[in-house]
Amino acid sequence: MMTTVDAHTLMVLALGMDVRKLAILRMAFRMHKAIRYQLSESAHDVPVLAIVDVDSPQGWAVWDGFRAAHPALPALIVSSFAITDAPAPVLPKPIRVETLFPALQQLLVDKPVVAERSPLVAAQAEVALAEAPRVAVISHAIAEPVSSGTAVPALEMTAAMPASDCDGQQDDPVIPVAQKADAVPQVLPRAVAVWPQAMGSFDPNAGLYGVLRTLYRKRRSAAVLAHGKVVLHFYPAQEKCELLADLALLVQLCAAPKSELRLAVLPDGQESARPDAPSAHAVLWQVALWTARGRMPRGLDGNSQLRLRHWPNLTRLAAIPDAMRMAAFWTRTPASACMAQRMLGLQASDLCNFIAACLAIDLLDARLSAAACSPPPMVQPLPDVARRGLLSRLLVRLRGA
Amino acid sequence: MRQQDNKIIFTGPVGAGKTTAIGSISEISPVSTDVQASDMTLNRKGETTIALDYGLMQLGDGVRVHLYGTPGQERFDFMWEIISKGAIGLIVLIDNSRPNPSGDLQFFLNAFKTLRTHAPLVIGVTKTDQAPQPSVEVYATLLEKFGLHPPILEVDPRNGDEVRQLLMALLFTIDPGLEG
Numbered sequence: 001m002m003t004t005v006d007a008h009t010l011m012v013l014a015l016g017m018d019v020r021k022l023a024i025l026r027m028a029f030r031m032h033k034a035i036r037y038q039l040s041e042s043a044h045d046v047p048v049l050a051i052v053d054v055d056s057p058q059g060w061a062v063w064d065g066f067r068a069a070h071p072a073l074p075a076l077i078v079s080s081f082a083i084t085d086a087p088a089p090v091l092p093k094p095i096r097v098e099t100l101f102p103a104l105q106q107l108l109v110d111k112p113v114v115a116e117r118s119p120l121v122a123a124q125a126e127v128a129l130a131e132a133p134r135v136a137v138i139s140h141a142i143a144e145p146v147s148s149g150t151a152v153p154a155l156e157m158t159a160a161m162p163a164s165d166c167d168g169q170q171d172d173p174v175i176p177v178a179q180k181a182d183a184v185p186q187v188l189p190r191a192v193a194v195w196p197q198a199m200g201s202f203d204p205n206a207g208l209y210g211v212l213r214t215l216y217r218k219r220r221s222a223a224v225l226a227h228g229k230v231v232l233h234f235y236p237a238q239e240k241c242e243l244l245a246d247l248a249l250l251v252q253l254c255a256a257p258k259s260e261l262r263l264a265v266l267p268d269g270q271e272s273a274r275p276d277a278p279s280a281h282a283v284l285w286q287v288a289l290w291t292a293r294g295r296m297p298r299g300l301d302g303n304s305q306l307r308l309r310h311w312p313n314l315t316r317l318a319a320i321p322d323a324m325r326m327a328a329f330w331t332r333t334p335a336s337a338c339m340a341q342r343m344l345g346l347q348a349s350d351l352c353n354f355i356a357a358c359l360a361i362d363l364l365d366a367r368l369s370a371a372a373c374s375p376p377p378m379v380q381p382l383p384d385v386a387r388r389g390l391l392s393r394l395l396v397r398l399r400g401a
Numbered sequence: 402m403r404q405q406d407n408k409i410i411f412t413g414p415v416g417a418g419k420t421t422a423i424g425s426i427s428e429i430s431p432v433s434t435d436v437q438a439s440d441m442t443l444n445r446k447g448e449t450t451i452a453l454d455y456g457l458m459q460l461g462d463g464v465r466v467h468l469y470g471t472p473g474q475e476r477f478d479f480m481w482e483i484i485s486k487g488a489i490g491l492i493v494l495i496d497n498s499r500p501n502p503s504g505d506l507q508f509f510l511n512a513f514k515t516l517r518t519h520a521p522l523v524i525g526v527t528k529t530d531q532a533p534q535p536s537v538e539v540y541a542t543l544l545e546k547f548g549l550h551p552p553i554l555e556v557d558p559r560n561g562d563e564v565r566q567l568l569m570a571l572l573f574t575i576d577p578g579l580e581g
């Protein structure tokens with residue numbers, strides 16, 4: 001049976017890979033929202049790109065067989081070994097989404113998107129090419145849908161495909177656009193959230209956020225004073241924090257990181273927190289939201305590789321839209337905020353708030369540089385279409401209840 | 402996909418809140434087989450589940466998600482494997498007020514090793530209103546040793562919204578990009 005696809009989906013043939021690698025690839029495609037790729041898993045599918053792993057026991061025979069069957073299909077070779085004179089672009093392993101998607105995009109740039117083996121689609125594409133000689137691929141996110149008739153000075157824009165995930169407008173999805181866009185059915189533009197070129201930031205070492213974060217990391221108890229008045233007692237070792245000032249004052253302090261804050265030892269008899277005091281995490285998390293207000297902690301940017309050590313205890317923390325998605329995403333694999341935004345289609349401000357909050361409670365591992373990233377971890381294969389339908393409906397029910 | 406495969410398993414020690422959790426989200430009156438506890442469970446609670454709990458969520462068009470709760474007592478552990486066959490997810494409820502909740506967690510991770518290889522796991526920590534410690538951090542450190550990074554969420558099983566959050570965490574663990 002042919003895999004169900006809509007007109008926006010690009011089928012990708014993957015060869016020389018075992019079930020686990022295919023599962024990882026399937027997941028990466030599923031999560032990549034800007035361009036919908038899908039593994040070609042049936043003889044009836046019409047692939048427009050291929051990825052050929054030449055490290056399998058069959059080695060280059062996989063490539064030879066592929067080329068014989070698909071003489072014109074744009075392909076990417078993946079290998080752990082350096083290859084000279086490769087017959088197609090090579091993506092070194094480990095395959096990471098950060099490099100895979102730009103490489104696939106480059107294939108789309110280099111070759112017009114004409115599906116193989118489907119006379120109907122190929123004929124349509126030929127018509128499109130004849131009518132619109134400037135059919136091309138432009139890189140990068142288009143926040144509004146491209147209307148038909150948009151003339152695109154396209155090819156020169158694709159020449160420099162940045163390696164980073166997000167240099168503002170420079171690096172979002174490849175979107176083929178024809179002068180008669182409706183004549184090219186294979187790939188359609190999709191509204192995509194764009195990582196802001198100039199993302200606001202805040203100093204994670206300043207203000208109440210900075211003070212509490214430092215105390216928490218050192219597990220040091222203290223009384224915190226603002227303008228000479230005690231505003232809270234912090235007990236990180238007991239995971240507690242007693243609030244002794246109006247919330248309005250705390251909000252004000254978070255918004256004014258230069259306010260004068262002082263630390264003092266906890267008064268006698270108050271070395272232990274009241275049992276009903278809020279948890280240290282709940283206060284740190286809330287202070288992070290009041291401080292970040294959609295901004296990134298300075299020192300991190302959209303390209304920083306981030307990972308969560310574990311899920312935050314989200315049922316006991318102030319809500320951030322899509323926090324569960326972000327927690328699931330970043331406990332699974334190290335990735336940048338840009339990548340998370342692109343794959344999950346989230347608001348940059350929510351991502352920044354989540355990052356600031358996780359940094360405050362010491363859950364964020366941001367030391368990983370892109371180069372030090374481990375290969376993609378073993379992941380559960382994504383559910384098949386039928387099961388995904390069930391899970392989506394269950395999600396709707398859980399949200400709506 | 403067979404209909405009976407749409408099931409989610411709630412497990413955990415005696416009194417962790419399995420019957421309560423299923424009862425707070427099931428759309429039918431949960432089918433339960435609780436009896437007066439007569440042996441070692443007696444000093445902890447008056448009623449215990451001896452067979453299993455069953456609840457249901459109906460998604461329309463006849464599509465259903467079945468919720469099964471295992472009996473907490475270890476002498477019924479022969480039933481666990483039978484119940485969990487084909488489940489789409491496993492929720493382990495840990496009662497923080499028991500003497501060794503970390504030991505309980507390890508016990509249930511081992512008991513459901515087979516299911517864990519193909520179904521995602523979520524940990525719900527209950528009775529934190531009575532016993533705030535161990536914290537989620539402590540469980541996370543333990544799970545890390547098993548190479549596991551599941552959601553660990555404090556929940557009160559009497560609160561349906563919190564139980565639903567556990568299920569949502571399970572869904573996003575399967576697919577962070579799940580739309581719905």
Ligand SMILES: Nc1nc2c(ncn2[C@@H]2O[C@H](COP(=O)(O)OP(=O)(O)OP(=O)(O)O)[C@@H](O)[C@H]2O)c(=O)[nH]1
Nearest residue numbers: 414415416417418419420421449450473527528557
């Ligand atoms: N205060 C408080 N009570 C809880 C919480 N969770 C469960 N309970 C109570 O604990 C008791 C036991 O809950 P059950 O749902 O019967 O536990 P179970 O896991 O089904 O127990 P078994 O069937 O014996 O294995 C009930 O009275 C619940 O209301 C919690 O988070 N806080």
Ligand SMILES: [Mg+2]
Nearest residue numbers: 419420449450
């Ligand atoms: Mg019970």
